[in-house]
Amino acid sequence: MEQTSGPDGYSYLGPAGTFTEAALKQVAAAAGKPWHPVNNVGEALADVQEGRSVGAVIAIENSIEGGVTATLDALAARPGLRITGEYLVPVEFVLVARPGKTLDRVRIVNAHPVAYAQCRGWLERELPASAHIPSSSNVAAAASLFADATADAAIAPPGITDHFDLDVLARDLGDDPGAATRFVLVSRSTALPERTGADKTSVIVELPDEEPGSLLAMLEQFSTRGVNMSLLQSRPILGDAFNRYRFVIDLDGHVHDERVADALLGLRRYSPKITFLGSYPRADGRPVQYEAKHDDEVFIEARDWLRGILSGEPAAD
Amino acid sequence: MEQTSGPDGYSYLGPAGTFTEAALKQVAAAAGKPWHPVNNVGEALADVQEGRSVGAVIAIENSIEGGVTATLDALAARPGLRITGEYLVPVEFVLVARPGKTLDRVRIVNAHPVAYAQCRGWLERELPASAHIPSSSNVAAAASLFADATADAAIAPPGITDHFDLDVLARDLGDDPGAATRFVLVSRSTALPERTGADKTSVIVELPDEEPGSLLAMLEQFSTRGVNMSLLQSRPILGDAFNRYRFVIDLDGHVHDERVADALLGLRRYSPKITFLGSYPRADGRPVQYEAKHDDEVFIEARDWLRGILSGEPAAD
């Protein structure tokens, strides 16, 4: 394992074999470049910020290797970075044990906390009294069964049996059969990815005060321009125990869409504490839906109309 | 009385002695220019539209000589025109009769309908059974007492006794002691009057449909930018019996104020059926109040921020 990926390489939460590596494999530009496994999200982002890597792949939602809050808080703390791509990795879990162990004898389960959370329904149903030992990754959970005898079984991805001599005690543990983890590619580049018609825009916004209706006023900036949110995640602001929040927001559309740009203008006026995280193609390729009245042409026509008034031209209508 | 005022003259609802003439006397640019009394608001606006006058003074609210609805509908029907100034004329009424007539013998009162309406409280209290004969102006109401014997008394401005041999039977008939009529100066010029900090902007907007919440969505365009309305007047749209309305709206501020310009952009996108009537100084000179968060600088800063994002500049924060 090399120490840094170099200025054209990519950092990701390792070790090799994790879901994050599966996401990195989807990044076309990363093919043939050095990949650098790191220990935590902060380290991955620092690699990019300080020029040791050109990009980092990190889990952002419903994650297996670290979860949304660590990533979101890390992004809020490092505003120079930009999201330039999104990737989905399907989530599947099996329960594995060393040969000879049977399901009725499993008392202690080793699992990454997020994997454990995603299998909670199955565990409550099939192993209601089991205790949990958390591991740092899905790979580490399986490896722990060889390191000591504390855990009886581990939760891991199906491919784990390619690498370890383990029996599968149960399949399809995940509570949500369509589950996937969402990853983003983060870089220093402030060049905007091209608009594809199936884009997302991510921002972090801090409410200016804690008045009733303050969040409402913020959301009106979107609804009044017909901009849909696909993510609204509140995060407490440190030092303001339980009183104030920032919001991580994913919008449908690209900042090159007039309605998104205008919504961002409104948002910036509403709260100067806004961080633009990027506009980038959606992993699912689903085109953004919006009503004709929020089309680019409507914005352009209105600007032309106002320009006519301001310049003193006689009105056409 | 000349037939037209000429290309540098002013049209107003006559005859000489009306409240509209009092408003025209306040128009500095009209001093020394020909004044052209006309019979109705439509004629006054047609004079301007067709170049027979450079301006017209017409009553727009709480009016004595014709009232808001005729003016508002006439402005909606002639979108090439612009309001360039606003003037207030205080309203005072007396009840006059020919010498010898006493108040207890008054059965029929001659009055312009709007003057009559503004004295309704006094009339219901003091002359509850009186009938009303409407006249075309306050001057005509007083004159009618000499023309025939139908009416016993007339409602008129206090100065009427300078011109006619009439006794004042009662003073201060108006229900509202602070009442005034609001007049506007209308011209063809599309040059915008300078911003003074105490301005109004007038528009006519047609709602795009009659959904619940449609008006609400329109008003959010103002509230979200902290723009106050000083007038919201609904007018039925002809041909849509009782179903659809247009709105005549006065906003606090000038279209050169960023928040007003941005609200107009939003309004135009919301409803392409918008007519800009003008930005002009308020007659009462009262400076526009607004919160610091809606200042021009906030709009400019947000545009700079967005421009940085769109151009791919590294973020400053």
Place this chain on the structure above:
Amino acid sequence: MEQTSGPDGYSYLGPAGTFTEAALKQVAAAAGKPWHPVNNVGEALADVQEGRSVGAVIAIENSIEGGVTATLDALAARPGLRITGEYLVPVEFVLVARPGKTLDRVRIVNAHPVAYAQCRGWLERELPASAHIPSSSNVAAAASLFADATADAAIAPPGITDHFDLDVLARDLGDDPGAATRFVLVSRSTALPERTGADKTSVIVELPDEEPGSLLAMLEQFSTRGVNMSLLQSRPILGDAFNRYRFVIDLDGHVHDERVADALLGLRRYSPKITFLGSYPRADGRPVQYEAKHDDEVFIEARDWLRGILSGEPAAD
């Protein structure tokens, strides 16, 4: 003509032959009862308030005999009264003159101000320089042609030639071929007319202050319950020159509809200065449209749910 209609009679703006009388003919309960023509809306309402009549029919919108503002202000000033029915009378106008007069020689037109307003387009097109002498009613306009020689022609309803020896110079003067005047029946009774499914509810509301967003907050009371407005008419509040307004509002639905009742509750909390004018069947019989999510059952279910919580019952779901 009797002086009062008596406790079981009806007051209306006379004389016989006016459009208001045509509306009164539609009131089933008034058949065979005494009818009392009065001189103005205030007198009609006073008759009801003081027990001289059981009901009064007055024009409330797009009116011929007196117009919306006089009626709306009179209703606001007399809160003990209730609207119990709505009636529509189609509007048609002809231009009449004494035999021998031709259209090209018409200089002065006698007309009730509202009739004049409704024919403004025709007059500007066909008689652009004509002057206007206002009359107190359409009947009086025609009658004036015999009283003196001032006016050359009069605007009147088509039936006028049954009563007067006049020639019709032009037909269909009204700018809106589908125009109608809307009348209401006003009584002292506070018993609510039955809900028919095609009802209206009328209220007068004063905004609590003149903040930006104040009107918006009021309208949210309707939109949040899916209640549509069919009329929103602003009226200045006397003594607050051009600064504050009250609003006359017609809502789709009956106060016995849960969503309307709940909206009125919200309105009352928002502004204690609210006057309930009544719930009554629509003249056009058009059933109220609303989304299923605003049905009575949804309100009842929610109350049952809350009652369960407040009473400490175990939750069903």
Place this chain on the structure above:
Amino acid sequence: MEQTSGPDGYSYLGPAGTFTEAALKQVAAAAGKPWHPVNNVGEALADVQEGRSVGAVIAIENSIEGGVTATLDALAARPGLRITGEYLVPVEFVLVARPGKTLDRVRIVNAHPVAYAQCRGWLERELPASAHIPSSSNVAAAASLFADATADAAIAPPGITDHFDLDVLARDLGDDPGAATRFVLVSRSTALPERTGADKTSVIVELPDEEPGSLLAMLEQFSTRGVNMSLLQSRPILGDAFNRYRFVIDLDGHVHDERVADALLGLRRYSPKITFLGSYPRADGRPVQYEAKHDDEVFIEARDWLRGILSGEPAAD
């Protein structure tokens, strides 16, 4: 350690010595009753639901022993339960190691994932390249230093040195000096705790659809009644990958406050998928702030007013 706490006992996330136990010590009713340490939040709630305990104390926000999302999802999955109290435990962290180890030699840190997250700033600053081994609790993190030699140091509460022979390498690791963990007491009882004036109400609401403005419409239910939110936490709905969310909401006030009850009514109508989690005293005892116009009396007066209209009483005003 007993197997169950019994019908009058309390379940909590063990082992003894955790922050959850510190919260349970604040529960007055739990003094002298059996306490039952369990392995996870689901087990704690199942104990209550199935009658094995009378109450469970679980971390709900900014948690050390398990975190908000597991708790929130568990509460959403078990709607028969109620929150009846809230407790705060201050958060403090030290870095501990076995005697002889110095800070510059620390490469691998054992820590509960949430503790690790709360110390992220300190770790990035002081130990930027350190790897993380997660443990199931803060107590287990410290204990692991004796079990094997993998980790060099552990993050733990300051009191840990009472129980283990460990050196403190650094103090005050937490990024937020005022940090605290918020715990709730959960029971089966549907009797509402008394209103104290310093209360919270918790609900879980699922948006009815994913239209733009859908969340906005939900939040209007609060703002229109002047009800402030102190928590708005979105949680993905399983099976709807990244498309739909439910929201966990804490409101200022008690369901016995009229404005809160009315907001819940509106919420229930808006989305039948609402779970009432309880009204209970705030841990910080801070009285709820609200404007006079949202006082109980305003709601009661409005209901009286509407009742008068519905019953046909003559209006008082």
